[in-house]
Amino acid sequence: MEALESPTPSSSYSSSYLKSQPIPSSTPSPLPSLMSRLWRPAAQRNLRNQWSKLASHRQQWASSSSSGKSHANSLVNAHLSQRYMPSLELGVLNDMPDIRKKACRKLCKQQERYRIKLLSSYKDMVAAVIQMVNACRSMRCYQTGTSNCTLVQFSNSAGDQNDTGDGGGVSVFVFLSISSHEKLAKQLVRMFIMELNVKRLLVLELLSISCEVPQDIGLHWGDQLYQGEFDNLSTLNLFSEETCEPVPPKLMDRKSDTPAVQCKNQPNPEVLQVYLTTWLAEVNINAHRIDEIFSLIGEEMHVSLS
């Protein structure tokens, strides 16, 4: 997932800059011992921060996903009730004038409300994943200021093109180097990115079920669901500049020439049931592996995540 590539010094600085400045020590060798003594606590602090952020954004995802599920459920229920209204046995209520019409209007309004709520849950999920990606990209710890400066400081952005921000690849706590931390974090975040795209398709489909006559407000895969969505998706590498459309959803570790997304409006009840189940199943998220990663990292850092 290129989106998750950590910003290396070479990417942050143009090559011309590199040429014009003679590099004092040409090998990005392990830092001098004094520096590494100072670097390690700063790197540890930073990693603790980023991992606890990852853990809390995972919780945020879980809660947004579950509220999204319940809004989707309510939306589908209201929609089906409305669809069945004409054939519904109303008994004595039959005599009331316009009862069906009024009921339909009410169910329509309900659907509108749930649609808005569902969309906002989706937005929350996007936000959670973006935060995860940010945490994932901020795991390196760079030295700022010049080396002869008495005050040594560290930050998340590279100040020196020789500084890879990983302390020369040494282990930060016990065993794992910065790049191992990054690898695990990427593995974890990738699941959420992939799942988010599946959820997008579901949101799109669910928002498209309409209370009016069929095929009037059907959304398409290339439609933006809210202002700024495509910018967010680009951050997550889910937007293709080629097609000017979001990347089609797919399953983890499955290389396939995904066919174009075809939105089917007015799905039947069975399809809606499958949509809701798919929402719940979180096909791209391997919760077991995520727990494993968090407990591994927790052990490494001597903190309890989750």
Added chain:
Amino acid sequence: MEAMVKKYQQKFRKVRDEMNRWDELQCRLISQFRNASSIIERLQVLQDPSNYGALNCIDGIRDEVLRKQMESLEINLLSMKRTMEEFHGIVFSIEKIHRDSKQQIKGGSSKPNAKQLQQRVGVKPSLVDCLDGLLVLYDMHHSEYRLKASVVSALSALTLKPSASDLCALQQLLVDQPNIPKEEVQFIFDIIFAEEIC
């Protein structure tokens, strides 16, 4: 003899505690059963690729959704099994209470004769009342445990051939607990603790 009856009442209180725990487990078992049966009911719909609508553009989606659902079903069935083990623990402990009580009368130093066994002092229960009560309560829970165990195993069998009406009937059977009639239980406790009611 009165002291003996007091001891028995103590045992009935223990049984009551066990029965309260039974009720908690009952709630848990029913919600586990509901979850499992709703997954089983969905399986057929999930198996048909034509039900995936727009999701069909995701290669392999059907297998993955099915796999995930089977996984949660398995976890669910496993936790039901664990709940059943706890039910069994309750049956076992009621049985033990009854067995110990019988032992006390037969093996105790002051062997009461038949008349003493039947004797009632005031509203207090006789020793026979106590023993019989414990036996009945044990029988009820033992039979109910066996019924639940067979319902749970029937549920696993239905996974392969789901039928909505069967699932519904099984659930009703679990909820009803036909082997533990509430009035009868109340009646037993009323006799044992008659003095507290008066």
